[in-house]
Each structure stands twice: as C-alpha cells, then as structure tokens.
Amino acid sequence: NAGVTQTPKFQVLKTGQSMTLQCAQDMNHNSMYWYRQDPGMGLRLIYYSASEGTTDKGEVPNGYNVSRLNKREFSLRLESAAPSQTSVYFCASRDGGSEKLFFGSGTQLSVL
Amino acid sequence: RKEVEQDPGPFNVPEGATVAFNCTYSNSASQSFFWYRQDCRKEPKLLMSVYSSGNEDGRFTAQLNRASQYISLLIRDSKLSDSATYLCVVGWDNYGQNFVFGPGTRLSVLP
Numbered sequence A: 001n002a003g004v005t006q007t008p009k010f011q012v013l014k015t016g017q018s019m020t021l022q023c024a025q026d027m028n029h030n031s032m033y034w035y036r037q038d039p040g041m042g043l044r045l046i047y048y049s050a051s052e053g054t055t056d057k058g059e060v061p062n063g064y065n066v067s068r069l070n071k072r073e074f075s076l077r078l079e080s081a082a083p084s085q086t087s088v089y090f091c092a093s094r095d096g097g098s099e100k101l102f103f104g105s106g107t108q109l110s111v112l
Numbered sequence B: 001r002k003e004v005e006q007d008p009g010p011f012n013v014p015e016g017a018t019v020a021f022n023c024t025y026s027n028s029a030s031q032s033f034f035w036y037r038q039d040c041r042k043e044p045k046l047l048m049s050v051y052s053s054g055n056e057d058g059r060f061t062a063q064l065n066r067a068s069q070y071i072s073l074l075i076r077d078s079k080l081s082d083s084a085t086y087l088c089v090v091g092w093d094n095y096g097q098n099f100v101f102g103p104g105t106r107l108s109v110l111p
Helices: none
Strands: A006-007 A008-012 A019-025 A031-037 A044-049 A066-070 A074-078 A087-094 A102-104 A105-109 B005-006 B013-014 B019-025 B034-037 B046-050 B055-057 B060-065 B070-075 B084-091 B099-103 B105-110
Touching: A006 A087, A008 A019, A019 A031, A031 A066, A031 A074, A044 A066, A087 B055, A102 B046, A102 B060, B005 B084, B013 B019, B019 B084, B019 B105, B034 B060, B034 B070, B034 B099, B046 B055, B046 B060, B060 B084, B070 B084
Parallel strands: A008 A105, B013 B105
Antiparallel strands: A006 A019, A019 A074, A031 A044, A031 A087, A066 A074, A087 A102, A087 A105, B005 B019, B019 B070, B034 B046, B034 B084, B055 B060, B060 B070, B084 B099, B084 B105
C-alpha cells in the first residue's frame, strides 16, 4: 500500500518563485490536510479539505493556496515563495470514521 | 501560553530503562488525545490514542488527567528502536482540523 505520497521530497526555491507540492492518497479518505513543521514548534495546519470539493483555512494559511483536485489529490501552492516559508511540509489524510491521521513522507523546502 | 506544551528533552536513557513524558494542554474543552511517534526526518505515525481511563499497548502506557490537563506516556523496558521524537496531540473533537500538535519530546535510548 502506497498510503500518502508526496512530491517532491526536496526543493530549493529563490524568493519570489512559485511551486506546487503534490499529495495523493490511495486509501479513499475524505479528509486531507497540509501541515508545516518548524524546529521547536508543533506541526501547524495550513489548509485542510474535509471532502472532495471543499477546502478551508487552517492556522497559518497566508502565502499558500490549495486545490482538492479529486478525492485522491490535494495540492499546496506557493505563489511567491518567501524565506519564512522554509520548512518541512507534510500532507496527511484521515478516514471519516477514524481519528488517525496518515502522513506522507514530507517535503523539505528551502527558500533562499 | 502555548496550547500544547512538552519538555523538548532530549531524554537519554539506557536500554531497559523506564521513561515517562508529560504533556500539558490549555484547552479544558479538549476531547481527544494522542501520542504520535516521529523518527528523525520521517513522518509522524500514530503510536496510541489516550483514553480517559488510561490505556496500555505492550510496553507503552498512556494516562489522561483532565483535572490537571495533562497526558503522559510511559515506556517500560526501553529498546534502541524506541529512539524517536514523541508528539503529543490534543483535539477538541475528533476532526483532524482541530488537532493541535505539541513540539515533541526527543528520546534517545542508549546501548
């Protein structure tokens, strides 16, 4: 089982560049999430999608946009990257009947 | 005050030792509690949920104290493979978007 797949694993951007982080899950989960993890801090929710066709802001949405392309895929876009967006990004999914979050392997993003 | 607080450690313990971590939370309306494990440069994975009456899974025991607003994780007979960061997660419901992650406690089990 692939579970939650994220691409790319690593990315270096220059300030002002744009990029899209891709996430796909093969577990038929309704809910999907994007988190960022910074040193000394807990994972913080950027955006989430409770079901196909819906997206909502989390704790730290500024500078990001998302698309729930279909039930499987949930992408995160940085339109104009800033050094403050240097972080590790995790995508996660959850089945509606369970509290358990399944995470992808993460994307290490550096913005210079 | 941060919503979920944990001692960052590191906790360095010898193999076979018993070690305990605490986590405090600020939202008294919190309803769901979890411990996740995160290996270095890997994704978090659910270790166990924490129930009101406390629960055990092999060498791992989780406790909840609602009155003092903390949860604990006890690891008995530590193994080298237990070395990881342990994340405390608290939610005011069972929906993932309302989960708050603590910064984690790092454990190193030494031979």
